[in-house]
Amino acid sequence: MGKTWRCQKTHLNKGVWSPEEDQKLVAYIKRYGIWNWSEMSKAAGLARSGKSCRLRWMNYLRPDIKHGNFSKEERETIIALHETLGNRWSAIAAKLPGRTDNEVKNYWHTNLKKVPKQLRRANSSATCTTSASNSTFSATELEAAKPPNSNDDELASPDIDNNLSESITEISFPHEPSESSKLEGSSNIHLVPLHDELVSTQDFSLLAPVNCETGETQNVNQTILNNASETFEDIIQTQPVENGGLCTPEDAQAMFIDHPNYGQLIGPSSSTTSEAMYSQQEPIWPYDHFYELEYLCNDWLNHMDTIF
DNA sequence: AATGAAGCCAACCGCTCGATG
DNA sequence: GCATCGAGCGGTTGGCTTCAT
Numbered sequence: 001m002g003k004t005w006r007c008q009k010t011h012l013n014k015g016v017w018s019p020e021e022d023q024k025l026v027a028y029i030k031r032y033g034i035w036n037w038s039e040m041s042k043a044a045g046l047a048r049s050g051k052s053c054r055l056r057w058m059n060y061l062r063p064d065i066k067h068g069n070f071s072k073e074e075r076e077t078i079i080a081l082h083e084t085l086g087n088r089w090s091a092i093a094a095k096l097p098g099r100t101d102n103e104v105k106n107y108w109h110t111n112l113k114k115v116p117k118q119l120r121r122a123n124s125s126a127t128c129t130t131s132a133s134n135s136t137f138s139a140t141e142l143e144a145a146k147p148p149n150s151n152d153d154e155l156a157s158p159d160i161d162n163n164l165s166e167s168i169t170e171i172s173f174p175h176e177p178s179e180s181s182k183l184e185g186s187s188n189i190h191l192v193p194l195h196d197e198l199v200s201t202q203d204f205s206l207l208a209p210v211n212c213e214t215g216e217t218q219n220v221n222q223t224i225l226n227n228a229s230e231t232f233e234d235i236i237q238t239q240p241v242e243n244g245g246l247c248t249p250e251d252a253q254a255m256f257i258d259h260p261n262y263g264q265l266i267g268p269s270s271s272t273t274s275e276a277m278y279s280q281q282e283p284i285w286p287y288d289h290f291y292e293l294e295y296l297c298n299d300w301l302n303h304m305d306t307i308f
Numbered sequence: 309a310a311t312g313a314a315g316c317c318a319a320c321c322g323c324t325c326g327a328t329g
Numbered sequence: 330g331c332a333t334c335g336a337g338c339g340g341t342t343g344g345c346t347t348c349a350t
Binding site for chain 3 (some may be wrong): 037
């Protein structure tokens, strides 16, 4: 893109490839195949370094390269694999037919890096669970993927921008009790931290998990999180709370961040966060919910900022 | 309409690794 | 064991495009 200068010392072209250069390289490889990039470059009549030729071929000219936008499935795969593999772009790209490491890397930096981790996970959770049978990573790999620690800058940053406000609709909290009860293995525990409800009712207690059948606030620890030492409700109730005993988003957020188990992996890995709430069979990441609640608190605060 | 900021992405750079002599 | 070379990988750059003011 505009880098069309010519290397003074080596007399090799650098920068954007012209259509003629592309044509030469493709024609040469079609006829002779790939054998030595430096020699190939000369033989093809290209004033390019072998390295540049290889990059051009691998990232753009290869016939099996898939161009265009990433699908939802590809996005979710990237998110899941990045949690497991980190910045090993080539390894991630290997799981995405037709995608290059460069493309995956660029996509990550431009579309996913700025999205808080808890939201990325929330967005990808549904597919991780429902398509567990064709998952490309093992339970062992997932288990090795630790959640971020407390100095993770992505977590520390309440970066709720417009993109996130749009994305929040993808969070998979059921809106109606009937929806959650449809879930297999449902324990009827229902999180209702939906910002719309919070804004309309200003009922901060909506941040607490409730039983969708009885309407009673639930102790998550007793019903589902058998391995967890404390529940959200425990934390909320044992902390000093203002506003007549109701937990404000600020209170909840502060508690979650200060909680010693915040961001810690407790118990075996789960393929999902929200949906694990409803499953008594699946292993869980209990404190993943702190991420979600932190996000929801931030989003709620953002809403209030826009109102006042 | 003009302009500056932010986003996007192709390409480069430097490093590591494995093969070979 | 050492040097050299090619290939591959991840981080970074910077020009073009789009968006916001």
